[in-house]
Amino acid sequence: MDARPAARASARAGASAARRFLGGAGLVLRGFALWRTRPALMLLGMVPPLIVFTAGVAMLVAAAFGLGPLATWATPLADDWDAGWAAALRTALAAVAFVGLVALGVLAFTGLTLAVGDPFYERIWRETETLLGDAPHGAGLGFGRALRDALLLVLAAIGVGALVFLLGLIPVVGGVLGPVVGTVLSGRILAAELVARPLEARGIGRRESRAVLRGSRAEQLGFGVATQLLFLVPLGAIVTVPAAVSGATLLARTALARAAETPEPVSGSSRR
Numbered sequence: 085m086d087a088r089p090a091a092r093a094s095a096r097a098g099a100s101a102a103r104r105f106l107g108g109a110g111l112v113l114r115g116f117a118l119w120r121t122r123p124a125l126m127l128l129g130m131v132p133p134l135i136v137f138t139a140g141v142a143m144l145v146a147a148a149f150g151l152g153p154l155a156t157w158a159t160p161l162a163d164d165w166d167a168g169w170a171a172a173l174r175t176a177l178a179a180v181a182f183v184g185l186v187a188l189g190v191l192a193f194t195g196l197t198l199a200v201g202d203p204f205y206e207r208i209w210r211e212t213e214t215l216l217g218d219a220p221h222g223a224g225l226g227f228g229r230a231l232r233d234a235l236l237l238v239l240a241a242i243g244v245g246a247l248v249f250l251l252g253l254i255p256v257v258g259g260v261l262g263p264v265v266g267t268v269l270s271g272r273i274l275a276a277e278l279v280a281r282p283l284e285a286r287g288i289g290r291r292e293s294r295a296v297l298r299g300s301r302a303e304q305l306g307f308g309v310a311t312q313l314l315f316l317v318p319l320g321a322i323v324t325v326p327a328a329v330s331g332a333t334l335l336a337r338t339a340l341a342r343a344a345e346t347p348e349p350v351s352g353s354s355r356r
Contacts, residue, residue, distance in 0.1 A: 101302045108306025115331030129326030132201030140193050151178040180252030180262045187266040188245035195237030202230040205329045212333040220285040244269050271308025278332035300339040
């Protein structure tokens with residue numbers, strides 16, 4: 085049996101997924117266009133991340149100082165090793181733990197920033213909807229709902245950080261597996277949180293939003309990973325959050341357009 089057609093189909097599917105991943109990443113960059121048309125609104129959107137970022141960096145630095153003792157405690161088997169090998173193992177483990185801390189920090193930062201700045205970010209995504217046309221008229225999340233979502237996002241961040249640390253304990257592959265899994269999980273969670281607001285305004289609750297995003301997972305992941313990477317640029321998180329809110333509106337429209345091509349219903353009024 086000739087396996088070449090199947091191989092070509094698999095290659096085409098992989099290329100399509102890669103293009104869609106890059107397309108999702110590009111939505112974040114398109115969100116920066118609002119800086120050109122609505123600079124005052126975007127500057128206002130920088131205030132909440134500036135406040136949360138300042139506190140978050142201080143906590144991250146303080147936690148980083150404890151990673152060395154944590155790595156030593158977690159690797160008693162290396163006590164009898166050659167000093168160089170023991171130091172290499174513990175340094176690698178501390179590095180993986182730091183990646184977990186960063187993943188935790190990114191999600192916690194996003195959740196708290198969106199909660200603190202919910203009125204500002206509602207204006208940003210509504211302005212994006214208005215510029216695109218056919219804007220929804222539904223209500224946003226509101227501060228209470230945004231705060232609850234922020235707390236849930238912090239819990240998810242703790243889970244991702246713990247998973248990254250545990251994966252880092254796996255010999256040989258842990259140093260790569262932990263960061264990769266952490267980036268993928270954090271990216272999907274981050275994108276889902278940012279896209280919730282424009283979907284909610286269309287009457288699409290959290291459970292239904294998963295169905296909407298199911299056909300756009302590559303774009304969702306690309307958007308989330310790109311946003312994370314921009315957050316890691318010095319002071320990048322402060323200027324990226326308003327752009328990511330705008331870009332998430334574009335992601336919502338992309339996902340809705342693709343979901344509309346399938347018979348599965350994606351609209352309704354359920355809420356998480």
